[in-house]
Amino acid sequence: MMNVPEFAKGSGLMTIQRMAVCDDDPTMVAAICQILKRHPATARARVITANSGEELLEEPGLEALEVVLLDMEMKTLNGIETGRRLKALNPELLLIFITGHCDYALQAYEIEGFQYLLKPVTNERLGLVMDQVVRRLEERGAFRAGQQRIVLQTKEQLVQVPYEEVLFIEKKLRKLTVHTLTEPYECYGTLKKFQENLDSHWFIQCHQGFLVNRFRIRRLTSEGLHVEGHGAIVPVSRRHRPAVKAALEEQLFE
Incomplete structure (x- = not known):
């Protein structure tokens, strides 16, 4: 699978194309989406929103997602299990876990969670995490470009x-x-x-x-x-x- 567009040297700032935000608090989802619209790398991204792991996993096109922001403590299907199923569809997916504490750190590490985002989610914190995401995607893209x-x-x-x-x-x-x-x-x-x-x-x-x-x-x-x-x-x-x-x-x- 190839996500688009791949990073190419000299092409300018990489933009994230497809991502998802999943939290059982609709207010939190809306707030995160507003912050994403203000970040240059995510301003024009296609963002899937969901209020449960089950709802997110029913969405089409999950294998094409590049980044998913997941609430850790959702009812029924928590963030860890949701993330594990998403990773099965796309092993290169970058998972960012949203949580009020770090008690799930070991479990998140086991499924290769990319980063934590501690609540309350602020513009500054989310912006820094998105900057890290862009750098990781650029590194991957540069490596692939060098191979072709x-x-x-x-x-x-x-x-x-x-x-x-x-x-x-x-x-x-x-x-x-x-x-x-x-x-x-x-x-x-x-x-x-x-x-x-x-x-x-x-x-x-x-x-x-x-x-x-x-x-x-x-x-x-x-x-x-x-x-x-x-x-x-x-x-x-x-x-x-x-x-x-x-x-x-x-x-x-x-």
Whole structure:
């Protein structure tokens, strides 16, 4: 499973896309959601709210959650058991336990709880925890980005280029030029075949002869795509413009 968007070097502040808040006190849930709306990393997150563990576990799409704030002491199904079931769906989920004391520390540790949030929950405390969440997600994303590479056979050598260093790929007749942060690499092949071997979450087609790294796009104008680290403007065809615009909106505002 891949959550979106992944962190990419130079893409700016990471934003959390999908999270949940679960507490048997509706007032507490509402207060936390208001604080989340003011934090830059969570302001546009899709937040599932629930007042019991049972209610939360009935929600669709739980495997896509990145962060869950869970009240420890809920009736029937407490936070520990709810968290354990959520972790079974997504082992990488970051669980933040809300509690009035630390008596459950050992149990939370056993299911890899990420952090505690002591009541009363304040803007400052929750903000600090969200900052920690962002750093953890960035570390994960940077590691994954470093693992994903494009392998190129140029005329002189076999080259491995990390995804995060690729700006865009350009087709010229029978040759492809992979523009990177450091230098361009040329190889033979078709753009279609090349694209089949790439992660579509990272690279989108913007023109018949161009693929672009979506995390390197700085802005879309009537001229085309302005790409970080390169002076050229990458063209966007009328056919591909709606898809490019939708991808950017998803990345920036989802």
